[in-house]
Amino acid sequence: MQIALWLVSLLTNVLLLTAFFIFVAKRGGLAYLSKKLQQVSHPDPNEDFSHVPFYVHRLSQFELLAIKPSDIVLLGDSLTNEGEWAEFLSASVKNRAISGDTTAGLLQRLEPIVQAKPHKVFLMIGINDIIRGVRIEQIVQNYTTILTRFRTDSPSTRVYVQSLLPVGDRRYCQKMRSTILEVNQVLPTLAQQFDYQYIDLYPQFTNPQGGLDPQYSQDELHLNGKAYDRWRQLIQEFVVS
Amino acid sequence: MQIALWLVSLLTNVLLLTAFFIFVAKRGGLAYLSKKLQQVSHPDPNEDFSHVPFYVHRLSQFELLAIKPSDIVLLGDSLTNEGEWAEFLSASVKNRAISGDTTAGLLQRLEPIVQAKPHKVFLMIGINDIIRGVRIEQIVQNYTTILTRFRTDSPSTRVYVQSLLPVGDRRYCQKMRSTILEVNQVLPTLAQQFDYQYIDLYPQFTNPQGGLDPQYSQDELHLNGKAYDRWRQLIQEFVVS
Structure with a gap:
């Protein structure tokens, strides 16, 4: 009886460990595991995205698509990336956002955008x-650093x-919300230092509890058509002026 | 000694099962699990995407963005979705592809596109x-069914x-490649039946071994800028003609 239990327990060990190894192997093996562990313990402010296919693919598209001095460039992450902005606004609006991007990631790919000296840049990251x-x-x-680069090289x-x-x-804790609000408290002052326009979109997308209004999202983070239309309304005057 | 081993084995089981439950719970619990199991055992040809936020969000954008009779509409999945086609081709090119989409998914969202009676439609799904x-x-x-809808309602x-x-x-087995080739063998005849143009892109993206040329992708499925530029070259004559 005891031996039978022993065997069941061992067999379960083997099965679960096998499942775990298959799961990890399919995602890139040890490299994946060590990266995940590292991300949790020490978020790297200079993390590069060279192992994220979507990021690399999209960046390589940008390298082939020129930005004209009359263009309006949108910079950011998935919130900007997923919008069909050229249709919502105008054909001169160029989407240069990449889903998953961070301030550090944007900094590393900023040079060609600054050098193109676009007419306007909308930033959300x-x-x-x-x-x-x-x-x-x-x-x-x-x-x-991002704002300095524009101010200096494309005044x-x-x-x-x-x-x-x-x-x-629900999904995101109160701590995350308070961090967003802390960043939003710094940004207007920062924009003013560089003599750039600050656009406060936050209160336009909240429900009475202060979270992202469910009418704008199905996953409490990314945005639906209604949200993009609202966003468009809020920035249109700055796009056309 | 035996009891110590017993405990290690049991503890390992508890840890691994806990990790598994946390993993599943974070993705939606039992509903996620049953959906995954169902997908593996019985792929539903009529699966709906109403629980995929990206799909729902993108579809709700399309509902707000009109297609004009002079427009060229691109229909498909991530391969089309991830291309900045309006920039690669022209502002009249409207990207109506959705990452993850299937032939059944496209069928369910086809009606407003057919009704808009666009000038041209490029299909890859x-x-x-x-x-x-x-x-x-x-x-x-x-x-x-897709081709019939266009032929009938937007001749x-x-x-x-x-x-x-x-x-x-590497990642995809020989079986998947042979299925792709089987579909590609049917498509020209099907297009001809409807008097539509067939565009054979496949051999333009292969390496000598017959797989997707690594110069075009970092993940053996999705495409980089060089691939989009090649694709553009191959369809441009049909876009402008």
Whole structure:
């Protein structure tokens, strides 16, 4: 009887460990595991995205698509990436956002955009920094570097600093919301220092509880058509002016 | 000694099972599990995407963005979705592809596109059907229904049926490649039946081993900028003609 239990327990061990190894192996094996562990323990503010196919693929598209001095460039993460902005706004709006991007990631791919000297730039980035646990000081420092690059190397570009948007009530904890609000408190002052326009979108997307209004999202983070239409309304005057 | 081993074995089981439950719970619990099991055992040819936030969000954008009779509409999955086509081709090109979409999914969202009576439609869909294990007969039947809808309700729309693209050598088995080739063998005849143009892209993206050329992808499935530029070259004459 005892031996039977022993065997069941061992067999379960073997099965579960096998499942675990298959799961890890399918995602890239030890490299995946060590990366995951590292992400949890020490979020790297300079993490590179060279092992994220979507990121690399999208960046390689950008390299082939020119930005004209009359263009309006949108910079950011999935919230911007997933919008069909050229249709919502105008054909001169170029989507240069990449899902998953962080302030550090944007900094590393910023040079060709600054060099193209676009007419206007709309910026919204930082939610992935917060999800990864990057410190606020680091986020603000990266923002400062981004804005400095435009101010110095493309002084005629008008940069619009957009607030971070709210996330939902359930999936994301209160701590994440308070961090978003902390970043949003710094951004207007920062924009003003560079003489750039700040656009506060946050209160336009909240429900009475202060989270992302469910009418705008099915996953408490990403946005639906109604949200993009609202966002469009809120920035249109700055796009056309 | 035996009891110590017993305890280690039991503890390992408890830890692994806990990890498994946390993993499942984070993804939606039992509903997620039953959906996954169902997908593996019986791929549903009529699966709906109402629980996939990205799909729902993107579809709700399309509902707000009008298609004009002079527009060129791209229909498909991630391969089309991830391309900045309006920039690669022209502002009249409207991206109506959704990452993850299948022939059945496209069928369910086809009506407003047919009703908009666009000038041209470029179609590439089916790789997700194959990944999910949908039978070839079902894929071909869905293609037939899609083409019939255009022929019947928007006879002036010129539909371009594009071949499926190759996938890589390693991750996807030989079986998947042979299924892709089987679908690609049916498509030209099908397009001809409806008097639509067939565009064979497949051999333009293969390496000598017959898989997706690594110069075009970092994950053996999705495409980089170089691939989109090649694809653009191959369809441009049909877009502008």
